[in-house]
Amino acid sequence: MVNLHINGEVKAVDAANDTPLLWALRDVLGLTGTKFGCGIAQCGACTVHLDGKPIRSCVVPIGSIGERAITTIEAIGATPPGRRIQQAWLDLEVIQCGYCQSGQIMSAAALLANKPDPDDAAIDAAMAGNICRCGTYVRIRAAIRKAARSA
Template structure:
């Protein structure tokens, strides 16, 4: 099947029920999207499907055959994604960094839909993106900073 990922079409020969995460990582070598829990609860595997933050660890690849997939590898191609990455750096959000690709993708998806989100909107959009280092306050501040930029 053909997949549209980060603006390019990729032909992949995998079973239709293969989780998108494993196609990204193991078949296409896009390892920025991380495996965390395998049950769509932690957010480490978050990608955007047609601009919407989506967990890729449980999503069968056949579900994205005619859709645009955006991973952390190309998030800086959009002005919003660049602003989010710059805000992440200025707020020094990252500690261990494992969850951050999913966090950045989810924040970019949010700001693509809501230009100036409230704390409640941020909390709702980022719910389920777990940061074991507890950088939630800095994540929220970075999202506000990216919205203002």
């Protein structure tokens, strides 16, 4: 049993310490907004925040997290950068199939929290780990800029 601090609540997870956070969130706690894409930190679909920093939850064992705060897509709208990113995503209709977008939004929200007015290089650096097979990248870039301006 591992206690995790998720979206402001403490959740007891009945799984081994080496269980990646992704599967604890999805299969044990039913927080299915965080997505499985590759399992090896190559696609970013599983991105969540650990103390505000983006991590790939498919490779982070729950036993390594301790009391650090986990934020998932279900709660990112409660943060000002997260809310602005979500709104910009809708305003510019970024999304197509949407499967990667939880991860995209988590990476983008972390970027804005850390760098309120990112340039193209900063956007590339923060977002290049998130694959979108539908090819929504052009709009992701525009939406991050829009969200930054709306601060």
